[in-house]
Amino acid sequence: MEDQNNHSIRLAVFKWLDQVAPANDYILDWQLLSKGFKFKNEVIPLIGAKGIWKPRVIQGIPISITSVQQSIYSDEIVSDDMMLYSYRGADIMHSDNVGLREAMNHQVPLVYFHQILKGKYFTAWPVFVIKDDPDKLKFTISAENYNVIHDISLLSEPGADYRRKYQTREVLIRLHQKSFRERVLAAYKNHCTICNLKHRVLLDAAHIIPDNEGGLPEITNGLSLCKIHHAAYDQHIIGITPDYRVEVRNDILNEIDGPMLKHGLQEFNHKKLILPSSKKNLPNRESIDIRYQRFKSA
Ligand SMILES: [Zn+2]
Incomplete structure (x- = not known):
């Protein structure tokens, strides 16, 4: 389990997304995400230059993963109900990869960003790392996990309820729909x-x-x-x-x-x-x- 401070930050991130994402149709701008929000006088950016991201104030386990491939037929979405996420580089012991492995071992929830246009990210949370494949240098990401989210909600302040919101399939359908809409509207x-x-x-x-x-x-x-x-x-x-x-x-x-x-x-x-x-x-x-x-x- 993560320590209480990291948990509090993670929950604050989810809460903040609860507020800003629906109003933006779950598509958030780079500026907004990289600026983040303030938590106990610390700035918490939600996204960084690298795909696997951890703000300075968080120890150990990353807070978000970002897929920058604009094609929704990228190798990261292989079927209707599975998302794969590439390791950072080929070093299985790189600290970012170790961080995601830790997230898997402790079933710590993350935020998933998928870039659908330059500077625009489809956002889903909470998601979980459920499988590690060092041969293919990929993690499997899932949006469903009843028990763990229930545990998290026990740790959180009253009112913050992060029991399962989506299934992976729903997330992917939304990603496809929103990606299509954004790209068509941008073209026109x-x-x-x-x-x-x-x-x-x-x-x-x-x-x-x-x-x-x-x-x-x-x-x-x-x-x-x-x-x-x-x-x-x-x-x-x-x-x-x-x-x-x-x-x-x-x-x-x-x-x-x-x-x-x-x-x-x-x-x-x-x-x-x-x-x-x-x-x-x-x-x-x-x-x-x-x-x-x-x-x-x-
Ligand atoms: Zn018309």
Whole structure:
């Protein structure tokens, strides 16, 4: 077990994340994390230059691990319910690696950061090291561990309850979803590709080929759409042609109604999409066409 002071700091970190992460959709900026917060007059940064991070005031066991690989198909996420984390370097006795081994042996909870864009980190906590593989130089990270978290909550002040929050699978699903959203919105510079609306809270990253049909969470399978245009696209009220134009369904075009219908839908008929400037981020034409054919036959 960790000593009480380290425990208190660790719990303070979780509490602080409880406050800041939900409001930021669990995606936190480097500046915020490296600045950290004050605990008993000591500054506690949550992230550092190296992947395995321990603030100066903590002894022994690290506080966070950061995966900097931007691809969610990196070797660190190998299946739906497992995360692997690479050793620091190849020295199995490097102090950072020893620290994570200690975290495993004592089942000390950590924070997991996954960089999904430069300076932006998906955040999950608490996570645990559950396996050490010195041959492959990797640790296995899990987000589930009932008993240990229960123990931790016994040690903490009243009200701080860190019993299991997630399962690893849930964490990974969230990571995939948020990563997709962030990257698509960044590619479109945070505007709706149809109407140019620029309020992030009203924007979605829409799949062109849905994920349950094998559509990949990649920018080229995504469209940045406002909530209305997302729903309209999914319901075949509007379609998008392979030359990236909006097509409004005939019965909708002929309908007479208020300004939302007129300005929000009808006026975009045959308008060109406002697309990412970078060619490699353009929507995949084949996928767009598959969806367009569905729209035509709907
Ligand atoms: Zn829109």
